[in-house]
Amino acid sequence: MVDDMNEGGPRGRCAPATSPLVPDFIEVDHFGLACGGEHLSGDLFHSRSLEEGNRVVSVLADGLSSGVEAAVLASVTASMALEYVEWNIDTAKAAAILMDSLPVDPVRRISYSTFTIVDARRDGRTRIFEHGNPPVLLIRDGALVPLERTVLGQPRWGNRRLRVSEFQSSVGDRIVLCSDGVTQSGMGTPALPLGWGEPEAAAYALSRLARSPDLSSRRLAELLVDRALWNDGGAAGDDITCGIIHLRRPRVLQVLTGPPFDRARDREFAALVDRPGSRKVVCGGTTSNILARELNREVEMDLALPDREVPAPSAMAGVELVTEGCLTLAKVGQYLEAGACPRRNAASRLVELLLESDVIHFQVGTAVNEAHQDPALPVELDIRRNVIKRIAALLETRHLKKTLLSYY
Amino acid sequence: MEPVTVTICMGTACVVMDGSRLVLLEEHLPERLRGLVRIRGERCLDLCTRRSAALAPFVLVDGEPLANATFESIVLRIEERLAGRA
Ligand code: FES
Numbered sequence: 001m002v003d004d005m006n007e008g009g010p011r012g013r014c015a016p017a018t019s020p021l022v023p024d025f026i027e028v029d030h031f032g033l034a035c036g037g038e039h040l041s042g043d044l045f046h047s048r049s050l051e052e053g054n055r056v057v058s059v060l061a062d063g064l065s066s067g068v069e070a071a072v073l074a075s076v077t078a079s080m081a082l083e084y085v086e087w088n089i090d091t092a093k094a095a096a097i098l099m100d101s102l103p104v105d106p107v108r109r110i111s112y113s114t115f116t117i118v119d120a121r122r123d124g125r126t127r128i129f130e131h132g133n134p135p136v137l138l139i140r141d142g143a144l145v146p147l148e149r150t151v152l153g154q155p156r157w158g159n160r161r162l163r164v165s166e167f168q169s170s171v172g173d174r175i176v177l178c179s180d181g182v183t184q185s186g187m188g189t190p191a192l193p194l195g196w197g198e199p200e201a202a203a204y205a206l207s208r209l210a211r212s213p214d215l216s217s218r219r220l221a222e223l224l225v226d227r228a229l230w231n232d233g234g235a236a237g238d239d240i241t242c243g244i245i246h247l248r249r250p251r252v253l254q255v256l257t258g259p260p261f262d263r264a265r266d267r268e269f270a271a272l273v274d275r276p277g278s279r280k281v282v283c284g285g286t287t288s289n290i291l292a293r294e295l296n297r298e299v300e301m302d303l304a305l306p307d308r309e310v311p312a313p314s315a316m317a318g319v320e321l322v323t324e325g326c327l328t329l330a331k332v333g334q335y336l337e338a339g340a341c342p343r344r345n346a347a348s349r350l351v352e353l354l355l356e357s358d359v360i361h362f363q364v365g366t367a368v369n370e371a372h373q374d375p376a377l378p379v380e381l382d383i384r385r386n387v388i389k390r391i392a393a394l395l396e397t398r399h400l401k402k403t404l405l406s407y408y
Numbered sequence: 409m410e411p412v413t414v415t416i417c418m419g420t421a422c423v424v425m426d427g428s429r430l431v432l433l434e435e436h437l438p439e440r441l442r443g444l445v446r447i448r449g450e451r452c453l454d455l456c457t458r459r460s461a462a463l464a465p466f467v468l469v470d471g472e473p474l475a476n477a478t479f480e481s482i483v484l485r486i487e488e489r490l491a492g493r494a
Binding site: 284285286288289299301302303306308311312314322324325326327369370371372374376377378379381 | 416417418419420421423424425428431432447448449450451452454456457460461462464
């Protein structure tokens with residue numbers, strides 16, 4: 001949490017809308033389903049963030065067949081790979097050790113587990129090591145980029161091969177890893193006798209991205225897995241897993257809450273709404289009144305879904321969401337603490353927006369709302385600053401978000 | 409006839425002073441007022457600071473503030489408005 005009291009403090013100058021503290025970053029997420037009837041998946045997707053987030057290594061391992069045995073094989077393979085990397089063993093070396101040590105099925109002469117390792121750096125340097133899984137996809141600007149793969153073999157590997165590619169990623173690149181449960185989904189069905197196939201799976205990913213270019217890694221993985229499950233007629237014929245690595249500009253959310261301490265700064269505070277480069281949320285009745293006045297904009301409340309615990313949300317041009325202040329923020333804190341939103345209301349919507357973002361910049365007005373101090377009120381309202389600090393801490397520790405705080 | 413507009417405050421002070429249930433006003437309108445009332449919400453009517461939070465919850469009936477609002481007092485005020493227009 002960066003608490004830049006000096007920079008944005010009541011007497012300081014205002015903090016920049018997008019901070020230099022926020023370079024491009026690597027978003028990794030995955031989704032998977034176990035083969036119909038099994039509790040454990042024989043596919044495993046694991047990642048490790050290294051060098052303070054400047055480097056992420058991900059492994060997709062697919063154990064032979066399915067069930068417990070496959071799960072153990074995949075798990076050993078994935079953990080070995082990540083352990084080596086953690087011990088500072090070069091990824092190329094780690095991949096070779098895996099090739100050396102993986103047990104081989106005596107009949108089919110294939111490894112007991114296939115694997116793909118992606119070693120991605122925030123500066124774009126990327127290396128990929130593939131053995132046996134469907135080839136990874138590199139998606140750039142909405143199209144597939146063919147990878148140049150060097151095929152490595154060793155006498156002791158028999159006819160097993162390791163494919164290595166090395167390239168410079170650009171911001172926006174996505175690397176898609178799928179287990180064969182995705183590409184072979186539907187195999188044997190009348191619609192897809194030979195299975196979905198790699199080109200079709202790739203085309204599907206591209207079409208989803210064409211429709212929504214900002215899809216999160218988690219969502220894209222989910223869509224691919226769901227589609228594969230559909231191909232299988234609703235019961236997975238194999239373990240189905242998809243992992244995605246996305247090098248991108250961080251999504252920044254600005255949370256404006258509280259009236260500025262000094263009224264003379266109202267205009268400057270309100271102007272934050274129209275700064276480009278981030279989404280905005282406004283929390284607080286007085287705060288939204290100030291913005292409505294300064295920006296000459298309507299605030300429209302949506303009473304369609306009344307909630308007993310949290311006042312209804314409103315809408316304002318240029319802002320994703322306008323909520324009440326203290327009660328809603330306290331509820332957001334509770335939801336983040338509990339790790340779940342039990343109800344759909346303005347607080348759960350705000351939690352969604354927070355979790356969809358990588359960087360959250362709280363712009364906190366520090367004027368004390370006298371009405372909240374009135375002894376007639378039946379509850380004691382927490383000081384805004386404290387609630388915000390608690391939320392920021394939860395976002396940092398539980399959700400690995402970067403948070404910034406500026407005071408007005 | 410132009411409906412009477414009731415603006416319900418959904419600000420912190422009004423909500424904690426038991427104003428949150430006022431959004432259900434529609435359900436508490438007597439039959440004769442159905443269709444004659446338009447209900448809106450407002451983030452904060454700013455009466456909590458300009459007057460006193462002790463008088464919350466506030467609503468506006470055709471723009472006129474009503475303190476310590478309850479379903480009954482709102483209905484009464486709506487009827488006064490309609491009577492005044494007739
Ligand atoms: S909270 Fe209702 S008037 Fe301010």
